[in-house]
Amino acid sequence: MYQSKSSLEVAVEAAARVDAVLAKRGKIKPNPIATALATANKSSTDLFQTEFEINDVPLTARNLLTKGITQEEINHFSGASISTRGRYVTPEDRPKLPKGERPLYLFIQGPNKQSLDLAIQRIDSLIKEVMEQEKFKMGIPPPMITMQTSLPGMEKVIIGLDNAPPTFDVRNKVLGPAGANLQYISNETGAVVTLRGRSSGYPEAGTGQESPEPLHICVEHQKIEVLHAARQLAFNLVETIQQEFNQIHPQLTQPPMQMPPQPGQLQTVTLQPDQLPPGMVPTTLQLPVLGQQPGQ
Numbered sequence: 417m418y419q420s421k422s423s424l425e426v427a428v429e430a431a432a433r434v435d436a437v438l439a440k441r442g443k444i445k446p447n448p449i450a451t452a453l454a455t456a457n458k459s460s461t462d463l464f465q466t467e468f469e470i471n472d473v474p475l476t477a478r479n480l481l482t483k484g485i486t487q488e489e490i491n492h493f494s495g496a497s498i499s500t501r502g503r504y505v506t507p508e509d510r511p512k513l514p515k516g517e518r519p520l521y522l523f524i525q526g527p528n529k530q531s532l533d534l535a536i537q538r539i540d541s542l543i544k545e546v547m548e549q550e551k552f553k554m555g556i557p558p559p560m561i562t563m564q565t566s567l568p569g570m571e572k573v574i575i576g577l578d579n580a581p582p583t584f585d586v587r588n589k590v591l592g593p594a595g596a597n598l599q600y601i602s603n604e605t606g607a608v609v610t611l612r613g614r615s616s617g618y619p620e621a622g623t624g625q626e627s628p629e630p631l632h633i634c635v636e637h638q639k640i641e642v643l644h645a646a647r648q649l650a651f652n653l654v655e656t657i658q659q660e661f662n663q664i665h666p667q668l669t670q671p672p673m674q675m676p677p678q679p680g681q682l683q684t685v686t687l688q689p690d691q692l693p694p695g696m697v698p699t700t701l702q703l704p705v706l707g708q709q710p711g712q
Contacts, residue, residue: 463525466532468539471505471519476622477546478504481522481539490542494534496526541608541636544570545621571643572612572632573650577661584664586631587615589657597653598633607637607646 470481480486487498502518510519524535577586590611591597598609612618613631620627633654635646 463527464529464532466524466536467501467521468524468536469519469521470539471502471521472507473543474546476549477543478520480542480546480621482520486542487522490535490538493538494526495531496524496535498535499523499525537608537636537638540569540638542621544636549620549622549627569638569643570634570636571647572629572634573647573654575613575631575633575654576658578630580661581665584661586657587611587617589660590631590633590653601635601646601649601653604649605635605637605642605646607635607642609636609646609650610634 470478473481482500487500490496490498499522500520501523502520505513505519513519522539524532526532526535575586575590577584580586592600598611601607602609610618610633611631612620612634613627613629615631616626618627619625633650635643635650637643637646
């Protein structure tokens, strides 16, 4: 729950500031009581506070979020300070938790509400990154072509220039000078925007290495309208870079990659006259794809 100054505290501070200005101009003598009250209000209680429970997030994410280096990174991103409180409690032990003790959570404290929102947004983002990495460890294949994820609040836009020669620096063209391109998308929409995947130079949370996914722009935000706006700007950026590449290297332009149908999916098959019994006309069927048989 956010905490801020009361109306009385705000009024006292305002009166103290007016008195200070008038005293400086020699109009009145300084009021020591008002000055003391104003100074006393500038304490930790003036900071906005909230909490984010991490007791039940995946172990890898829990370990990451309780590291000092991670909490420093969140502080640098948001301006809010992060500290670990409570202790890990199993689902079985939660009902037996002694009075006064709480499950593991992050205590977040910042100078304004925006700093808390940014901190929560970054914490959410780190948890999602860890969950995506866990999928790869479990052998679940990465999303292909569209790179849409099952996680809410995150979308990925493929760059699609894996065939570009080293002279066409895809990574820096996406980032722009000092990351200006992605920063523009973030400033315009409020989303978290990062370049990830192969050759991105972005270390994923939990592994410290690049994601094995194709190079892509990742946009993240909890509000769907913000997410869609950031995704559209990312599309526009990628389209501009692809057009530049096609103009410089038209001979290297490739058609969009087509994925072979997977077992269980339907594929369209057109039967020609020589494949049909006499009297039947050419037709188009949708047939299920069968798995490969041993020895084939």
